Amino acid sequence: MESYEILKDLAIILLFAKCFGILARKFKAPQVVGQIIAGLLVGPCVFGWITQTEFITEMAEVGVIILMFSVGLESDLKELLKTGPIAFLIACAGVLVPLVFGSLLYMGFYGVAPWGSENFFKAVFMGTIMTATSVSITVASLQELGKIKSKVGTTIVSAAIIDDVIGIIVLTFVIGFKSPDSNPGMVIVKTIAFFAVAIVGGFLFYKIFLTLDKRYPHTRRIPIIGVAFCFALSYIAERYFGIADITGAYVAGVVLCSISDNEYIKRKVDVSSYMFFGPIFFASIGLKTTFNSMNAKLFTFCICFVIVALLSKIIGCGVISKICKYSLPDSLKIGVGMMTRGEVALIVAQKGLAAGLLTADYFTAVILLILVSSILTPIILKLLYTSDEKKGIVHT
């Protein structure tokens, strides 16, 4: 491919993502929905003008990292520590319920399998794919709605982060039973080690940035070195600790959220995010989608898979939230906010393919789940908040 071909892709993505984003807002839906639909339209599914190239995948990867960094920057450490224990409970329920329901769904379609059999692991794996929330769409919607710093927003983000970690542990356990290479104990040790390193190293970098910020306030070096730190921590998380890179990016944002230039860094990062990386990331979800190799049984399975995946998260997270003394509307918001799935689900599916726990046919189900949840979550969240406003409920 000639290198200038990327310019065509970028031009089409930016133009369509923006236009459909505006259109989505006209229909009272969040912009990200328009951007995903734009990707669907220009991608192989409809017009086929653009295919998912390596460049777009990598730009999207940078986009989601920057998004999570920005969320971390906006977080409030005190609020985070306060919501932490509850978020942990919500995350546990958000992993457990989909895991069980997903396994049962598979057995419902392909027969009940005895404990430890090949099909049993396949069923459990189907549940595992459903576990990991991808918070980026929810985060973007909450940002648009101005609710990311609310108690519900903070709870969702922290729960999704913890959920990711638990999801990865579950994945490693399930694969660990199939292959002797994976070591579930090691995963737990690595996870603990990562957070230990992140807290110690984070404190050190916080001090460095505090000094930098005092000596050179509002200079370009602050956001640039901040972004470099975010990329470095994301890389280290994934490479050395097996933690998702977006978790590293979020932690990097949290480390810098209390320096006085955090708003300045965020502003600079956000410009690049909405000008380039953001639209590319959301459009790329639509780009990934194709509907080949579809048959009646698979189609029915896909539909059920999506419904079970969405409902199990809403039920799991919502019920625990209610138990933890959130109001019913807020519990529902948390449940809905946690139901988005994204690239992590795809990554899990990919790992299952490599381990022989899944065939490529089921990818359609995963992509459909990502697509439906990405489009529904922002719309439902917006509806929930609007109905609150009509009732005159004030969010803190």
Place this chain on the structure above:
Amino acid sequence: MESYEILKDLAIILLFAKCFGILARKFKAPQVVGQIIAGLLVGPCVFGWITQTEFITEMAEVGVIILMFSVGLESDLKELLKTGPIAFLIACAGVLVPLVFGSLLYMGFYGVAPWGSENFFKAVFMGTIMTATSVSITVASLQELGKIKSKVGTTIVSAAIIDDVIGIIVLTFVIGFKSPDSNPGMVIVKTIAFFAVAIVGGFLFYKIFLTLDKRYPHTRRIPIIGVAFCFALSYIAERYFGIADITGAYVAGVVLCSISDNEYIKRKVDVSSYMFFGPIFFASIGLKTTFNSMNAKLFTFCICFVIVALLSKIIGCGVISKICKYSLPDSLKIGVGMMTRGEVALIVAQKGLAAGLLTADYFTAVILLILVSSILTPIILKLLYTSDEKKGIVHT
């Protein structure tokens, strides 16, 4: 390669580019020199932490497009039309003198070749590589010095754009003599067609943006659709008219330079440029460099090649500028500003390789030329402007 590897590359490039940029400024050199040196250090030449991946190449490509778009946005249409004819003369001299001197250099090393012989074409091709100015480094330095809108700045940018076009015509002629596929007449027709399309289409888009700008001033859609327009025009230029994409980007900027939100677009674009794409572009020049397959004769040739390439541009452009009534210091600045070579020289060399007019050994000479000119031009330009300021000369 795992997708998160790009995060490591980005973290290292951003950190080093920024630190060396600051260091360069401490030594009174422009930041871009520091960024190129950072690329040289982290690249295969010294530490070898990063190799030039496809992603970095493409990010750098986007970076140079955005840079040229930003220059176009800053331009002053009246000034541009005023300097146009003189810029054309300067560009002609800037192509002709290096072409002749480059050919003579090759013949000096490898024997005089009779008109029309194999070696004759090889010699002419060596001259052709020297013709195309890559204005991006000069532009970045002039922006840093705050001189991009001066008469000298405008002249250099327009001359470099025209120079590019003439350079491409020369390349097509030279290759045309060797291969029957190329059609020099067609190149001229396409070039004229591009500028005709750009003027008509540009006027149309100018009107569209004028309306957009009036209805939605200072909204995100303006810069995003502006950037999409820039990418589209760059792509169309390269794909359908064989004109360098950076020329298309510059023209897109010129089209939007008179709308009232041009400053707003530029500000948004510049943030992404200095946060991500810019450092990656400049560092990637350093990354490309390796010094393998070197011997004494080739080494001497490389040194002479660089000296001849630099001096012939300074002499060609400088003398014509002086004839066109620029002062001696300004003529020198134009000559120096025109001496930078960049990716276009590499592209020309690549085409020569494909046409059998060049062996890969000579790539070192081209890269050395890019490196030396990229590092020297900003330093010399800064020295020239500083010495002017000491003498109390005011630039308009």
